[in-house]
C-alpha cells in the first residue's frame with residue numbers, strides 16, 4: 001500500500017466547505033510555504049481557488065513539497081529569506097526586494113521558522129531571526145496591505161509547565177529558560193508574539209496567533225538531523241534500528257495528525273471571532289514517549305529494540321493543550337485517532353524510503 005496525500009487534502013477542503021469556509025479569490029502570502037505544515041496550507045488554498053504566494057528559502061523546507069503546484073495559475077513561489085525586508089506592490093524601495101506586480105495581499109500567514117529541536121543547536125541565529133526580524137518584516141507587509149496577520153506560534157512558549165497547568169490554557173504565561181538550548185526557539189516565538197501585539201496596539205492590525213502542539217504526518221522532515229519524536233521513531237522502526245527514548249520515557253506529549261491541525265489553522269484564519277486571539281491547536285490526549293515508541297513498533301511490525309539515552313536539558317516533562325477556546329470559538333476539535341494518523345505517516349515514510357532506494 002502506498003500513501004496518497006490528495007485524499008487528505010480533499011478531506012480538509014470538505015471539512016472547511018461543510019462549515020461554509022472558502023478562501024476563493026483571496027490573495028494569501030504563506031511564509032515557510034515549502035515546509036511541512038506550510039505546504040499543506042498551500043495545497044488546500046490552491047484547492048480552494050485562493051491565490052497563494054509561497055515565500056520560502058528552502059532552509060528546512062523542500063522544493064518537492066510544492067513543485068506540483070508550480071504550474072497552477074494561482075500559485076507563485078518566491079525564494080526569499082523573510083528575515084530580510086521584502087515589499088509587495090512597489091516598484092522599488094530603498095531597502096530590500098520589491099515584488100511590483102503583486103498589488104494586494106489579503107492575508108499574511110507567517111509560518112517560516114525551522115522548528116525541529118536538533119536544528120536549535122545548529123541554526124539558533126537563523127531561528128531567532130525568522131521569528132523576530134522575520135515576524136517584523138511579515139507584519140510590515142500586512143500593515144502596508146491592511147491584511148489580516150496570522151502567526152504560527154508554538155506550545156514551546158509555555159516551556160515546562162507545572163502539573164496543575166496541564167492541560168495548558170492560553171492564559172498560562174510560561175516557564176521558559178531564556179538562556180537554555182531551546183531558547184532560540186521558545187524565546188523568539190515569545191518575542192514574535194510580542195511584536196504582533198505591538199502592531200495590533202499601535203497600528204490596529206488584525207492579528208491572530210495559533211499555538212501549535214506536536215503535529216506530524218506526511219511531509220514532516222525526518223532523519224537524525226531533525227530530531228522530532230514521531231518521525232525519528234518511525235524512521236528507526238521501519239529500518240529496524242534501535243529506538244532511542246530520552247530519559248525513562250515517562251515524559252508525555254500529545255500528538256495531532258496534520259489533517260486535523262490544518263483544518264484547525266484554516267478555521268482560525270477564516271473566523272472573525274478569532275481576531276486578536278491566541279488559540280491552542282493540538283490534541284489533548286497525552287501519551288508517554290515510551291508508549292508512543294511501543295505503538296510505533298507495533299504498527300510497523302518492527303524488530304527494533306528500545307534503548308534509553310540521557311534526557312536533553314530543559315526537555316518539558318508534560319505537554320497537552322487546553323482546547324476550550326478552540327472548541328468554543330472555532331467549533332473545532334481533533335478527530336483523527338492517534339493510530340490512524342500514525343499508520344498514514346508510516347505508509348508515507350515507507351514510500352520515501354523506496355524513493356531513496358530507487359534514486
Ligand SMILES: NC(=O)c1ccc[n+]([C@@H]2O[C@H](COP(=O)([O-])OP(=O)(O)OC[C@H]3O[C@@H](n4cnc5c(N)ncnc54)[C@H](O)[C@@H]3O)[C@@H](O)[C@H]2O)c1
Nearest residue numbers: 032034035036037057058059060061081082112113212215
Ligand atoms: N510541526 C509542529 O509540530 C509545529 C509545532 C509548533 C509550531 N510549529 C510552527 O509551525 C511553522 C511550520 O513548522 P513546520 O513543522 O512546517 O516546519 P518546517 O521546518 O517543515 O517548515 C518551516 C519552513 O520555513 C522555511 N523557512 C525557515 N526559515 C525561513 C526564513 N528565514 N525565510 C524563509 N523561509 C524560511 C523553511 O525552509 C521551511 O520550508 C513554524 O513556524 C513552526 O515554528 C510547528
